[in-house]
Amino acid sequence: MIEVENVHKSFGDTHVLKGISTTFEDGKTNLVIGQSGSGKTVFLKCLLGLFEPEEGQICYNGQFYSELSNSERRDLRQEMGMVFQGSALFDSMTVEGNVMFPLDMFTKQSKAEMQDRVDFVLERVNLIDAHKKFPSEISGGMKKRVAIARAIVMNPKYLFCDEPNSGLDPKTAILIDNLIQEITKEYNITTIINTHDMNSVMEIGEKIIFLKDGFKEWEGTNKEIFKTDNEAVTNFVYSSELFKKVRQMYIEERN
Numbered sequence: 001m002i003e004v005e006n007v008h009k010s011f012g013d014t015h016v017l018k019g020i021s022t023t024f025e026d027g028k029t030n031l032v033i034g035q036s037g038s039g040k041t042v043f044l045k046c047l048l049g050l051f052e053p054e055e056g057q058i059c060y061n062g063q064f065y066s067e068l069s070n071s072e073r074r075d076l077r078q079e080m081g082m083v084f085q086g087s088a089l090f091d092s093m094t095v096e097g098n099v100m101f102p103l104d105m106f107t108k109q110s111k112a113e114m115q116d117r118v119d120f121v122l123e124r125v126n127l128i129d130a131h132k133k134f135p136s137e138i139s140g141g142m143k144k145r146v147a148i149a150r151a152i153v154m155n156p157k158y159l160f161c162d163e164p165n166s167g168l169d170p171k172t173a174i175l176i177d178n179l180i181q182e183i184t185k186e187y188n189i190t191t192i193i194n195t196h197d198m199n200s201v202m203e204i205g206e207k208i209i210f211l212k213d214g215f216k217e218w219e220g221t222n223k224e225i226f227k228t229d230n231e232a233v234t235n236f237v238y239s240s241e242l243f244k245k246v247r248q249m250y251i252e253e254r255n
């Protein structure tokens with residue numbers, strides 16, 4: 001679980017995060033949404049420990065980040081998996097080389113142990129025949145699976161995903177969303193996803209926080225987002241005619 005308490009982050013005179021408080025529970029897919037420039041990436045970087053807030057606290061399973069020593073912070077970093085926008089695979093390494101990389105860097109496992117773990121996570125993300133391929137030889141959806149495999153290879157307690165669906169066709173995007181949700185539940189991970197994808201909001205938004213100009217404007221579930229009358233949320237989420245219709249149908253079904 002990650003508890004966020006009154007987090008502020010500025011760059012010079014630019015006050016980006018203006019007192020964010022929320023809780024992200026284990027085993028749930030938590031989504032952060034909001035317009036471009038609302039502070040989602042800065043918030044994710046604060047959660048990853050890449051930016052330190054000037055004010056406020058972030059607490060990881062009861063440990064306040066600000067109270068950790070440098071070596072405890074390093075240990076915490078190893079409990080975090082990250083799926084970057086665009087996958088960020090190493091082009092010169094094979095699929096299995098990419099997935100093995102964190103094990104090689106951060107553990108003292110034998111080659112055979114690492115290979116077993118790599119085989120296990122690649123199978124878990126449904127990539128069975130791609131071990132020896134290079135990123136340039138696989139599709140965008142497969143690259144995302146490799147990125148997810150690499151993010152979970154160290155058995156993380158926390159999983160952060162920045163726009164995991166960007167560049168994917170809608171069907172593949174849904175498969176990737178479902179995979180992230182399944183893995184989150186299976187391993188009871190605290191997962192936080194920055195997204196612009198409204199399908200993700202509807203499908204896997206077990207908890208959604210909506211940022212606006214650095215404030216948390218709204219939070220709730222995908223069921224609640226259908227019913228909210230918060231104007232900023234509805235303008236953002238239901239900006240497309242299609243989603244307006246889906247919302248109308250949902251409301252009518254329940255009346």
Ligand SMILES: Nc1ncnc2c1ncn2[C@@H]1O[C@H](COP(=O)(O)OP(=O)(O)OP(=O)(O)O)[C@@H](O)[C@H]1O
Pocket residue numbers: 011014016034035036037038039040041042043
């Ligand atoms: N390292 C930095 N130094 C100065 N300003 C920054 C830095 N990182 C982000 N900002 C500013 O913080 C604000 C929020 O940026 P952020 O990248 O978090 O937005 P976002 O919601 O993730 O947008 P998008 O959806 O387009 O990725 C922007 O005004 C940006 O210019």
